Amino acid sequence: MPHFKLVSFERCPYVQRSVTLLREKGVPFDIEYIDLSNKPDWFLALSPLGKVPVLVVDDETVLFESAVINEYLDAVTEGRMLPEDPLERARGRAWIELSSTFFIDVWKMQIAADAESLSEAFAGARERLTKLEEALPEDGPYFYGAELSLVDAATAPGLQRLAWMDALDPSLDAYEGLPRVKRWSDALLARESVKGSLREGTYERFLDWLDARESWVSRARRAA
Numbered sequence: 197m198p199h200f201k202l203v204s205f206e207r208c209p210y211v212q213r214s215v216t217l218l219r220e221k222g223v224p225f226d227i228e229y230i231d232l233s234n235k236p237d238w239f240l241a242l243s244p245l246g247k248v249p250v251l252v253v254d255d256e257t258v259l260f261e262s263a264v265i266n267e268y269l270d271a272v273t274e275g276r277m278l279p280e281d282p283l284e285r286a287r288g289r290a291w292i293e294l295s296s297t298f299f300i301d302v303w304k305m306q307i308a309a310d311a312e313s314l315s316e317a318f319a320g321a322r323e324r325l326t327k328l329e330e331a332l333p334e335d336g337p338y339f340y341g342a343e344l345s346l347v348d349a350a351t352a353p354g355l356q357r358l359a360w361m362d363a364l365d366p367s368l369d370a371y372e373g374l375p376r377v378k379r380w381s382d383a384l385l386a387r388e389s390v391k392g393s394l395r396e397g398t399y400e401r402f403l404d405w406l407d408a409r410e411s412w413v414s415r416a417r418r419a420a
């Protein structure tokens with residue numbers, strides 16, 4: 197088994213995709229956290245886009261882009277988390293791409309400075325969730341049914357942040373009319389691999405960060 201090292205930023209949902217996968221498969225790895233507001237030179241030299249995650253394989257080869265990293269990790273570790281059938285695989289990849297757009301929606305919800313921006317960002321998230329509701333199987337709870345897949349690992353961090361936002365502002369009622377998405381989210385957020393994909397204290401520091409940004413959801417929470 198090669199040696200894996202992830203370069204991360206503690207609140208980054210894209211890195212969580214890979215941490216979830218590695219934890220799910222019980223594969224050892226190292227992780228180094230950096231400050232994205234003060235990127236170290238060694239990181240800028242490694243990362244072609246200046247973004248995390250970066251996966252360093254055997255101290256030698258650098259991979260970037262979380263979906264690509266996860267496909268590689270899945271291929272070189274035991275068990276397959278995408279179906280063999282090319283059409284089903286491609287369908288999974290397409291929904292992983294959609295989940296990246298969903299991450300941006302939820303990010304915009306977090307940084308919204310007023311009620312209008314929050315509601316605009318939330319409308320985008322709901323659009324994505326409505327499409328996911330239609331794509332999820334009847335028997336669930338995961339994207340392909342009973343087994344966890346790369347689509348699930350890729351979407352979980354976005355669903356986790358949506359759950360945070362929904363708890364901070366219950367008036368959002370984020371899952372209204374979306375029973376499959378709710379079941380999916382509950383199943384994912386209960387998994388050890390997903391729970392352990394953030395280091396301890398990240399949620400508390402996330403709340404501090406929202407406060408410092410004076411985001412709308414944070415102001416609403418303090419006013420309540």
Ligand SMILES: N[C@@H](CCC(=O)N[C@@H](CS)C(=O)NCC(=O)O)C(=O)O
Pocket residue numbers: 205207208209210232246247248249260261262263
């Ligand atoms: N498409 C990339 C997105 C990664 C990404 O946007 N990472 C953010 C942190 S969550 C980042 O490194 N941003 C640094 C910057 O934009 O300067 C992936 O899937 O890996």
